[in-house]
Amino acid sequence: MNKIFITFLAIVCFISCSDFLNKESFDIITPEQVWKEPKLINSVLVNLYDGLQVEDFNYWYRDAWRLINPTSMSDEAQGSFQKDPLFDNGSATYTYEDALFEQKFSDRYVFIRNCNDFLDQLEGAESLSSSQKEQLNAEVRFLRAMHYFSLVKRYGGVPLITAPQVYDPSNLESLAVSRNKEVEIYDFIVKECQAISEILPEIRPESEKYRANKGTALALCSRAALYAASIAKYGTVQLNGLVGIDQSETQRFYQSSYDASKALLDMAIYSLYSKNVNDRTQNYYEIFIKGNGDNGEYIFQKQYNVAGGKGHDWDKRNAPFSYRGGGWGCGMAPTLEMIETYEYMDGASGELKIKENGVPIRFSDPYSLFEGKDPRLFASVYLPGSPCKDSKIEWIRGIIISDTERHQATNQPDGGNTVEVNGVVYNTSGKDGGADAGDASKTGFYQKKFWDETLTDMNMGKSETPWPVFRLGEIYLNLAEAAFELDKKDEALSAVNKIRERAGIVEISEISIEKIRHERKVELAFEGHRYWDMKRWRIAHLDVSQGGLNGFRGSALYPWFDIRDQKFIFEIGTNTPKQTRIFLEKNYYTRIHNEDMNSNPNLVQNPGYTN
Template identity: 75%
Template sequence: MKSKIVNIVGGILVLLGITSCNSYLEKESFDIITPEQVWKDPKLINGVMVNLYDGLQLEDFNYWYRDSWRLMNPSTLSDEAQGSFQKDPMFDNANATYTYEDALFEQKFADRYKLIRNCNDFIAQAEKATSLSDADKSMLLAEARFLRAMHYFTLVKRYGGVPLIDAPQTYDPANLESLMLPRSKEVEIYDFIIKECQEAAAILPVTRDAAAKYRANRGTALALCSRAALYAGSIARYGKVELDGLVGIPSSEANRFFQASYDASSAIIGLKVYSLYNKKADNKTQNYYEIFIKGNGDNGEFIFQKQYNVAGGKGHDWDKRNAPFSYRAGGWGCGVAPTMEMVEEYEYTDGTQGTLKLTDASGKPLRFNNPYDLFAGKDPRLFATIYLPGSPCKGSIMEWRRGVIESDTKRYVATSQPDGGNKVEINGVVYSTSGKDGGADAGDASKTGFYQKKFWDETLTDMNMGKSETPWPVFRLGEIYLNLAEAAMELGKTADALDAVNIIRNRAGIAPLTAITMDKIRHERKVELAFEGHRFWDMKRWRIAHLDVQQGGLNGFSGSALYPWYDIRDGKYIFEKGTNTPKQKRIFLEKNYYGKINANDMNSNPKLVQNPGYTN
């Protein structure tokens, strides 16, 4: 794809070669253009729309808190995973604790409201544009309203109520106070998002032509409605109201929001445009893996996605940053390390609990010819989502070993990352105490025994930064079925909830449920949507993050490991659970359900009120 640039002066944005639809971005080159000219040319108006898409905050492959090397993203900050890199401030020093930070994943008002202002300006200008047909104008306005709703959702899930600005503001240096609006109530922001999505969905087309297939359509607007309304319902049911409603939603509003989510999810399914990917129904592991691979974004399941293009300078770094140690090709890699707790969330295909069977009834360690055999019979989604000890990978296997057993009283443990030695000679034979992909508590390799497989491109040969093109699913049908299940359960529609969950389980290749509970729905959501950026926000909206780890929360969580040991006496493996990984235990405070509003934002608008538990 050729990236073309449009410079628009006078407050109009710069058109970037963003990573949505290839053909959509194939715009002609232009010289400097004035705002007056822009609104006389539908082609230029569409160019401005491209900028509006580019401003979306998508929690995708490039979304890290602070610097990317810290490995702090919504997966490693939930109970799905930990970061591997040993020098990361959050993940080193096992004797310390990590308190979730005040500004975690913040979106500064000064940044986000610039983009909201751009949407407002676009809407105001497009409404007056005489160069647009009524149909085109209506479509563009609906599209801009959806994008504006996305910006507000980015804010409300972090801060609760925020200033609601839905029209251009006039800058008057003699009256700056007119630009300073107070925060609206959290319920008002969610109501605004839902109303915008519902009205945009009524206008946007069910499908787009090839040139615009990655732009918002009816399903996209309904998907945001489904998700946002579900969040609002959960906050109403499980949260508390503070600051006179600036944060929190009255419990009396819960069912209204759950109904809106249920209706939006049902409407998406009723469109009959999307379907759960099932082209490899005879190989459930491969089928699930293929949903998330390069070149498969148009798989029928993705409702809204972010595409990447290396030739256009818009690749991403996921593969380089997350390759298992021996596959990283000269540094970096290892990134996100799923925990043993996450691995055990995956049930066995007969529907029994997913706890790994490490010992027999007497407590004696079970012995395996191949470490991969330990996981036999597990949910196929596990093998497609996580690299396990012994997992096939690019023509070899992922090899993670804690150490070597010589006798009942003599063991040799890995002491460095795989390229640091880890050799022991026993009776004239040299053994590796680690595998080629890790085993020690030191260095960059995974400390848990696992690596993330979902989204990792096994066909990629150029393991440098910016060479990945796997698409990111912003909304997909799998989530919508789970949104529907959760909203239905909250509304007492248990039969609908059970049906929706079993549709997901059937595609996965796991036994259907015969009865449904909220815990089972949340479990299915954790497994089906693993590493897609949902779990961290789900724990927050359910208000469980501040609970102790034994109660399903994040307090005291650091993540356990699985330790395979190779016994040279019979060439078999035994396993132990490692509960003392070299990672900090976490402290999530109740105030962390909402972020701290940036001090510069607070100082620039005296009408803002800071969130509970914080001071400027």
């Protein structure tokens, strides 16, 4: 039911088969009539699913062309376009915005109210059996818990409203609800998920397979409790607990996350995708391709359908320059720092070997530089020389004429980067980039994960790759982190090695929190986790040299083509034309919108912000 196009399909189906609708116009159906007809009740449920905020392919802060999403706002990638406010001026600095990824209360609480209304009216629905009511009740409580998780990870404590509010013009004060403590919101989410996981079915029939089930509830519990435990351990309590969680709660929340993760794994319904074990790169890539959402690893997913008018734009917005079909494309440009996070298959550090004894190594094919790296890198990132469709990615910084003469690309690939040498005309860039100007990647890399190489219609709204809201790879890593913090180090080590074994990289023999975080960064790259992980671990405000975002810009890898021997050498570019970032400690929580503050005098603004 979380197929977002299904509202239309459900209505069409209902119109075609319902005698009731043959008698009365659909646009005058009353609430009383809805609750007398199970099919109409399901249509209401569909709209509740449609209101979920899952930070998927269509999730951008402000305008999509600004390329600000959880990937580009972490240390995973830059946005390629030279657009404000973050990706326009290499000599400037960017301070993370007060309202970044805001969820205005006036917007989000509409959906919470809809859930509360549904739950309230469900009790009197005589057309449903008690068993049906119990199942629907649990399902909508899960949706409501998801809404609260979306809010709490942004704002900390928010008003906890679990029943419909009644508008009384003579008592408007009753609507001005105060904020609950952050711990109370996390407790609500965790306890709701624990309770409804005992009610929801483990497996749904084919027609309902995308609706929330037991595993979905446990997955949310696993994630939310882990966030709460991290905030308790690393955060600071402020405003009498409206933000922050007391350290005394740390172990309790880690235990809840551990229990939920273990229960989900013990169900033995989901498994790490391993259908192509002879090609680990292809195996990992296949997890995230169109038509493969039912791969056994996805616990909860968002599906798309172009025919139903519910496709997405990811491929158009993120295609490498020469594959974009005219305009847009190029979106997420992974940084060199991210590329070097991927280790070599033997477990060696991921730092690229571009020199030997201080002398640049020369390569006939730029792709050879990456030989032996973690297969997940090749499945997640387009590198210089990566195969793509029926050609290869070409990102070249410029050409070398002699030891003293070089010609660097100065325009985007279609801008005329040519130079004549001894009567021969050379292109100083590749077809996919090389210059600091224009839309093409400035790092030398493009995001491959989720990009559909089979897509031929490169227009907006033509993509159908599903989005993994929860998948088993995350649950293993949630378990590893919680187990480590609970001094269950053997279990933590085993969970991490399950992920590494599937990836095709050597297992580790010792475990640490740094190794768990490293594995999480690689395995869940570009899936929207890293930004929120850096916030819950309270490392985002640290200097880039300490693994934080302060001073982060993102480095590039520059392949140069030497026309003398037709070989490539590589240099590192640390001065990419992007703003240096500043993440302040107040940015761990988002500013509550002025409209919300003005409409409710009982709200208290988050620390560091003014109304």
